Amino acid sequence: MIALLTRDLKLAVRAGGGFGLGLAFFLIVVILVPFSVGPESVLLSRIAPGILWLGALLACLLSLDRILALDWEDGTLDLVATSPLPLEGVVAVKSLAHWITTGLPLVIAAPVFGLLLNLPAPGYVWLILSLAVGTPALSVVGTFGAALTVGLKRGGLLLSLLVLPLYVPTLIFGAELARRGAEGQATTTPLLMLAGITFGAIALLPFASALVLRINLR
């Protein structure tokens, strides 16, 4: 399992498209927003939590089809399926590797991007917290989508269509948590809901992903 994780991280670093790509995409989205809505700092600070969450979500989406498709193409998935590793564990490790290469950099870089959008000072802690709690769910749900579309040629677009609706609960509560934090309101309810969604997804979806993966491997 650890070998699989280190291999995936190594591949993400060497093959590119891991750490850098999602982050650069996030940066561009955040920079484009003031161009499209105008440089009024009051308006920007009001919409900042929502924009940051939407950007993070899209940046996550960008690398989803790489989670399993590459291993499918070169036959690694067949060989892993016949190895002693349980497939549930394999997809869980793949989700973790995706989160470390995509979600974690977003969490760390979010304060800088918040600055670009004039996020109110009390909002930074909550923004980081909401992303840290919410992005694992994005990776796990994304892995499920990747498992569903793994055998398809050019399944990337279909993957986005399948996964984006599933991201709605995380987006609602994540953005709500960041917004309430920025405006100094009570944050317990959205935080608990967000954490609940994430832990629920982590607990259940690897089993679903492994199941659809087995069917797709036939």
Add this chain to the structure above:
Amino acid sequence: MTLTVSDLIVARGGIAVLEGVSFTLKSGRALVIRGPNGIGKTTMLRTIAGLQPPMAGKVDAPEESFAYAAHSDGLKSMLSVEENLRFWASVFGQSDIDGAVQAFDLEDLLPRLAGALSAGQKRRLGLARLLVTGRSIWILDEPTVSLDTQSVARFADAVRAHLAAGGSALIATHIDLGLEGDVLDVGPFKATGHHADPAGFDESFL
């Protein structure tokens, strides 16, 4: 470590391709599968390896005893030869890769990226993976594709050593490996097409 296959019906895309396949493979023996293209050799090997369920029949073998090698080698082009081998060794809970490296003459290639290898070198690396699995029943699908005669001989030696150590091998191939094994021609098992999927359409979704 005996593999027993009885009355196996295998299906590709929901249509039975081979039916009534039965054989026994004892340890120390090799079984070479022959048959024309499209007859269902790959499908049969995938079914035996557990990658897809049989339509009917049984595959009896000890748990976790298969090492499967197919047309694609499962190599990562951005990892070196050594990293690729070590990855598979640790997946199968082994740590020693020296035997595999020597058997397939990979010493000079160890630091090279797998992406920079020729097709034959990749194949050798893919076959070396079998030796680091520590599994006793090898299921090989066209293992000699893109190998030169010298490498084929190396491969045959590796299989012989594996058999001598009490392992067994199930090999689908078109060429003569010079192995002292039994030959199973799957041509006569071609499905006649009267088999409906017993579990019905829903089975694919369960």
